[in-house]
Amino acid sequence: MDSIIVSGGQRLNGTVSTSGSKNAALPILFASLLADGRHHFDNVPELKDIESTQQLLASLGATSERQGGSLLVDVEAPAAHVADYDMVRKMRAGILCLGPLLARYGEARVSLPGGCAIGSRPIDLHIETMRRLGADISSEGGYVVARAQRLVGDRILFEKVTVGGTENALMAASLASGTTVIENAAKEPEVVDLANYLIAMGARIEGAGSSVITVEGVEKLTPARHSIVPDRIEAGTLLIAGAITGGNVTVDCCIPEHLQSLVDKMRDAGFRVDTTADAITVQSTDSWQAVDIATAPYPGFPTDLQAQFMALMTQAEGTSVVTEHIFENRFMHVQELVRLGADITPMTQVAVVRGKRKGLSGAPVMATDLRASASLVLAGLVASGDTEVSRIYHLDRGYEHLENKLAGLGAKIRRVTTE
Numbered sequence: 057m058d059s060i061i062v063s064g065g066q067r068l069n070g071t072v073s074t075s076g077s078k079n080a081a082l083p084i085l086f087a088s089l090l091a092d093g094r095h096h097f098d099n100v101p102e103l104k105d106i107e108s109t110q111q112l113l114a115s116l117g118a119t120s121e122r123q124g125g126s127l128l129v130d131v132e133a134p135a136a137h138v139a140d141y142d143m144v145r146k147m148r149a150g151i152l153c154l155g156p157l158l159a160r161y162g163e164a165r166v167s168l169p170g171g172c173a174i175g176s177r178p179i180d181l182h183i184e185t186m187r188r189l190g191a192d193i194s195s196e197g198g199y200v201v202a203r204a205q206r207l208v209g210d211r212i213l214f215e216k217v218t219v220g221g222t223e224n225a226l227m228a229a230s231l232a233s234g235t236t237v238i239e240n241a242a243k244e245p246e247v248v249d250l251a252n253y254l255i256a257m258g259a260r261i262e263g264a265g266s267s268v269i270t271v272e273g274v275e276k277l278t279p280a281r282h283s284i285v286p287d288r289i290e291a292g293t294l295l296i297a298g299a300i301t302g303g304n305v306t307v308d309c310c311i312p313e314h315l316q317s318l319v320d321k322m323r324d325a326g327f328r329v330d331t332t333a334d335a336i337t338v339q340s341t342d343s344w345q346a347v348d349i350a351t352a353p354y355p356g357f358p359t360d361l362q363a364q365f366m367a368l369m370t371q372a373e374g375t376s377v378v379t380e381h382i383f384e385n386r387f388m389h390v391q392e393l394v395r396l397g398a399d400i401t402p403m404t405q406v407a408v409v410r411g412k413r414k415g416l417s418g419a420p421v422m423a424t425d426l427r428a429s430a431s432l433v434l435a436g437l438v439a440s441g442d443t444e445v446s447r448i449y450h451l452d453r454g455y456e457h458l459e460n461k462l463a464g465l466g467a468k469i470r471r472v473t474t475e
């Protein structure tokens with residue numbers, strides 16, 4: 057099992073590039089199930105979650121081949137429309153094959169999904185969506201079982217903003233008969249990227265990126281070519297790495313607009329942050345202070361950057377209040393940051409971080425989920441001595457060669473493999 061060892065104390069400097077977005081690539085790969093033939097995706101990150109998706113797609117009749125940063129997916133009708141437990145348990149996004157399978161073949165049997173341990177993650181809104189579109193749907197032996205003749209467009213009003221729910225609704229509605237209006241839709245850039253691919257395949261979608269999306273169902277979609285949007289969460293993690301080490305780091309190949317909430321918070325804290333069309337530069341200063349954050353759906357502060365920002369706040373002058381509004385139990389990193397010497401009091405969905413610059417010292421810590429892993433690596437960059445982050449398979453789900461990118465900026469970091 058791999059772990060990462062970080063020897064803290066190096067200021068990071070230089071330029072690093074952003075990879076394609078995991079959370080955009082996953083739904084887009086599932087969307088390929090909507091059309092037989094060859095789909096061509098560029099800027100697809102090399103990640104465990106992408107490999108797991110390729111395996112799941114293969115079990116559904118869609119083989120894929122990587123060519124450098126591109127992935128070619130050949131879709132043909134599968135013998136069965138089953139997403140097996142062994143495939144779906146590894147990642148939450150497995151539920152995203154429900155909409156495409158149901159819309160395309162009129163039936164789907166999808167295992168209840170796994171994913172990061174960040175609180176209970178129900179799929180009731182996905183199920184309700186398919187029901188609204190006319191599916192007969194039930195839960196049997198750990199599987200969602202759904203059937204429909206042809207889905208029929210309807211009004212879907214999400215009681216809560218859900219990224220995956222909106223994505224499943226978009227994919228299902230694209231091949232439904234008639235019009236679907238999705239209200240209180242998620243506005244995340246990853247939803248927009250999915251909509252753009254569906255449109256490239258011939259779907260008729262308006263309003264993606266706003267809270268009301270209208271989909272006119274079509275009879276058939278055809279494969280297309282698409283480049284995956286840059287990963288705003290990876291870009292944000294790298295910016296925080298620059299800031300936490302007191303360095304000057306430029307993150308390029310990103311879309312600064314997608315990171316506005318982070319940029320605003322970093323500026324409020326006192327960092328100098330400059331943006332160009334496709335890059336963000338953070339320049340550190342000795343006088344920066346704690347700021348509060350509260351996670352919210354896009355364009356609010358992303359829950360997927362909460363743990364990393366908390367690591368930064370352990371180094372701030374003053375006290376920061378971190379509020380997690382999206383997931384009920386996304387503070388698993390707190391106890392590990394405390395092992396490194398951080399002063400954090402977790403409460404229900406609120407954590408109070410008392411900053412103390414240069415106060416961390418290296419220790420063995422355990423990654424509990426994807427972004428928690430990243431926060432521990434960031435803390436390790438400023439802790440004195442060595443920090444060994446184990447269970448790094450969580451990190452590998454969603455970061456492309458993070459240790460190489462950080463090493464390129466001057467970090468002393470290495471991966472070790474133990475039996």
Ligand SMILES: CC(=O)N[C@H]1[C@@H](OP(=O)(O)OP(=O)(O)OC[C@H]2O[C@@H](n3ccc(=O)[nH]c3=O)[C@H](O)[C@@H]2O)O[C@H](CO)[C@@H](O)[C@@H]1O
Binds near residue numbers: 176220384
């Ligand atoms: C693969 C992917 O893109 N994952 C992202 C996606 O996850 P995911 O799509 O799973 O997250 P959602 O936006 O659906 O979840 C938002 C909230 O809605 C709740 N909910 C969701 C569905 C449902 O049927 N019922 C329900 O109650 C969730 O428990 C959570 O409290 O968006 C999250 C919120 O930005 C990110 O943290 C994840 O990185």
Ligand SMILES: C=C(OP(=O)(O)O)C(=O)O
Binds near residue numbers: 148149172360426454
């Ligand atoms: C929580 C995440 O992923 P998933 O939804 O796949 O568990 C994440 O990307 O931070």
